[in-house]
Amino acid sequence: EAQVTQNPRYLITVTGKKLTVTCSQNMNHEYMSWYRQDPGLGLRQIYYSMNVEVTDKGDVPEGYKVSRKEKRNFPLILESPSPNQTSLYFCASRGLALNTGELFFGEGSRLTVL
Amino acid sequence: GENVEQHPSTLSVQEGDSAVIKCTYSDSASNYFPWYKQELGKRPQLIIDIRSNVGEKKDQRIAVTLNKTAKHFSLHITETQPEDSAVYFCAAHFLTGGSQGNLIFGKGTKLSVKP
Numbered sequence: 268e269a270q271v272t273q274n275p276r277y278l279i280t281v282t283g284k285k286l287t288v289t290c291s292q293n294m295n296h297e298y299m300s301w302y303r304q305d306p307g308l309g310l311r312q313i314y315y316s317m318n319v320e321v322t323d324k325g326d327v328p329e330g331y332k333v334s335r336k337e338k339r340n341f342p343l344i345l346e347s348p349s350p351n352q353t354s355l356y357f358c359a360s361r362g363l364a365l366n367t368g369e370l371f372f373g374e375g376s377r378l379t380v381l
Numbered sequence: 382g383e384n385v386e387q388h389p390s391t392l393s394v395q396e397g398d399s400a401v402i403k404c405t406y407s408d409s410a411s412n413y414f415p416w417y418k419q420e421l422g423k424r425p426q427l428i429i430d431i432r433s434n435v436g437e438k439k440d441q442r443i444a445v446t447l448n449k450t451a452k453h454f455s456l457h458i459t460e461t462q463p464e465d466s467a468v469y470f471c472a473a474h475f476l477t478g479g480s481q482g483n484l485i486f487g488k489g490t491k492l493s494v495k496p
Contacts, residue, residue, distance in 0.1 A: 298484075308488070309487070309488040312483075312485075315483055369427050370415065370417075372425050372426070373424065374424055
């Protein structure tokens with residue numbers, strides 16, 4: 268089954284404790300992206316990647332890091348989480364053939380930073 | 382800069398009425414325009430998309446129109462039902478500028494369909 272898998276789905280942590288949210292896709296997609304969603308603010312892009320070893324900042328990259336060492340994985344790293352990073356996070360992927368592939372979302376990871 | 386504007390931010394209609402959501406984009410080279418529906422507590426899911434070589438596309442009660450000259454596209458939902466209540470996002474695939482290759486989303490429209 269084609270899917271984007273995020274882990275963990277729910278996490279409560281404390282300020283300053285490094286954490287990683289993993290994202291994996293099994294569709295051989297070139298493009299992957301991370302979004303955060305807060306009430307009333309829609310989907311805000313954090314980082315995106317067009318392929319292995321290629322990453323670019325989105326609208327709200329501050330406080331986040333990503334890596335794309337393998338095509339299927341795109342982890343989101345919070346080196347020193349702060350309460351303002353409490354949010355719902357979505358990972359997504361799409362194929363870039365013909366530039367018109369559907370974007371598939373993971374189920375989301377709800378993060379609370381105390 | 383690269384941008385997708387979406388209006389309105391909230392829309393309330395009576396069951397059975399039509400709903401229209403409009404988006405404009407800044408990159409005249411954009412060639413792909415999807416619409417996503419996000420129900421409460423769930424992930425966004427694709428409901429319809431249109432490519433730049435087509436002016437209109439329909440799928441049952443949902444249609445999307447594209448005006449490339451005006452850089453404008455719209456989602457039309459006819460005979461709305463309570464289950465259409467959700468947040469809808471438009472997006473555009475950018476081919477030029479700093480966001481080349483990226484899919485840029487509008488800020489979303491919260492649609493409420495009253496029984």
